Amino acid sequence: MHDRITSVDVFLFERPRDTAYLGKPGSGETMIGDKYVVRGFNGTVYPLIDRSIVVRLRDAQGVEGWGETYGLIAPDAVASLINDLLGPYLMSLPAQNPAETWDALYALQRNRGYWGGFLADAIAALDIALWDLHARADNKSLQAALGQPGSAQLPGYVSGLPAGTRAERLAMAQGWKDEGFHAVKIPISHTDNGDVAGEVAALRETLGPDHKIAVDMHWAYSAEAAINLGHALAPMNPWFLEAPVAPEDVDAQAAVAEGIPMPLALGEEWRTDWDYKPRMRSNACSIVQPEMGHTGITQFMRISRMAANAGAQIIPHATIGLGIFMAASLRAALAAGASCHEFQHTIYHRNAKLLGGAAACSAGRFEIPDTPGIGVVPLEEAFDFLTVIKD
Template sequence: MALDGRIASIEIYSVTIPQDDAYLGALGPGESVNSAGYFVRSGNRTIYPVKMRSAVVRVTLDSGEVGWGETYGLVAPTAIHGLISDIIAPIIAGRSPFDVQAIWDDLYDLMRVRGYTGGFWLDALAAVDIALWDLMGKLTGLPLHQLLGGKHRDRIPAYVSGLPRPTIPEKVALARSFVDQGFQAVKIAASVSYDGVEREIAALRAGLGPDIAIMLDCHWMYTPAEAVALLRQLAPYNIYFLEAPCKTEDVAGLADIAAHAEVPVAAGEEWRTVYDARSRLEARAVSIVQPEMGHTGITQFMRIAHLTQAHHAKVIPHATIGAGIFAAASLQASATVLSLPYHEFQHSIFPHSAKLMTGRLECSEGYFALPEGPGLGVSPNASFWENATRLG
């Protein structure tokens, strides 16, 4: 196959992801759905849609070869469409997908002086970046992990993320069911621990035994002092990590928590670039970094991972709401990262995403399988198209 194809067009789709369980769980006290189909979690003051959506891009070369990318499309997916169609597509038309890292840097520079160093702009870059890496794999016949330098593992340990059940006994039973399947780690969300975080953690420890890793996602809810106090309360239960304990912009506060913590502090799902990671790592504010492929794209995911390892910290990727494309990219990239003990398994989303893809996208018995084939190893199937709407 010729390797000289040039970028000809980019299409953007909004994809609805089927679900059995509501993400994180049902509506909490005082929470309601507004006229646009959104609600706000009172615990972390964050907006969520009732229907989970993702923004998927298809990049086509003048040779006809197609690459797939994806970013978050939970809220205002038309923002992604506007940025890609109005700015990105005309700028990169005619370029080679083999310029992918240079393209990312060029696009980042376009808007940095306007303050667009995160948010929708970087999400749009992430989607296009993933598609270009996918194209490189297809053009060379190589899987992404080989393009990135080679894999360290053939399967990736998974931790179960979220226990969307209304009562603590039901949450423990759900966690136990995953442990019985072979999973060795479970994470809960403080924002939906309506009966109390300590009570929930204590019940999980009693129900799962001493050897299962229990993680706590705080969703940026606490002040540094509150987070330190919470860690003291949770000390008897030996949690594996404390995630996102304070507001994301409070780097000094995060470092203060880490200095007082006797367990690892994790953060990073909302970061878009290695620049976000640098300030936290240099401040010794985290010992676990959680890059989210849907926000970083492959180029920045790997730059973050390399910097994290240079600081002797660990990488545990975040991965939640997607149609399966950035999940495949995350697994491929994760296989190349040496210091990576787990990868997030969002059980209320991932199995449904897998049904939208052709290719191996599996998680069972506590491990993700590595997708096979050139590029990402997955592509949309007929079920995907039944749930997709073209934007623009």
């Protein structure tokens, strides 16, 4: 068990990219200053750089734990919640199981209707750091602290084929297959003029009948349009469709799940098991995708246990910042019995070089060791991209 928390440090991680996530801004897309682009296909704002909020906790014995959450947009909002409220309250609490601490932090604002968004992300960062510290204090890996000790392999699926032409995307997909990756997911933006069916058909012809091919629909469809696309894709036997409709619309999600002939995957924007419960009752998805950067470890595990009890498959989502919450996600995925994990190949290895202990990913698998905590700490060179955010 870790000791009482005595310090909470908050950092902004920012690292420039040669090409923005999901590709260069297009002619029909809106720039917000020099930091953000609003994507035309779904109206969502994305940063032009790699960005996250990182936290470091120390307890009274000097043991450290590291955590991370989304800082993609307006990161100071998350940092302020930690510095002004959550961090000081955390330091007033006794040492206890991290899940109990998550409940205490969540209770601070739930009766005012604050139970998601930036607040939940801030709690997620602290929760990851607490679990890291908790496991390290007992010289255990996170997966051992969660009841599943030992090193293991976890299959990874290739996420995205960011190339300008179909021929280039097919060559990229074939290259990953040649390296031992047998599953790929494409966003609807990685197509020629929105021809999703044509893209999937070409991938199926190139990769063969057994390769897993999923489609990320990026919340861009109505229920009717999503169902129609599902039937158009059926001859290509997709692995799953992801995030087809507005994320708040449980009725539409359930209608799509019932109306398409392949599995539906949801969950990357959920923060807590309260987000999953109505979708579980409505049979709105058969694949659950907890995102560690939003859930933290406590809620990742609660959602995963509910999913397993409901007979759903667990395939965690993976947005990448520095890579701390990705490390936590891989280890929690082992404990949760996940079947595989998203591999953001344009980001993962690039930023993993800034961390000591990051899991290797090659030949279609993550190699996850049984080292203490979440297994990673920022290396000296990481601090070239980390800026302390004070009160």
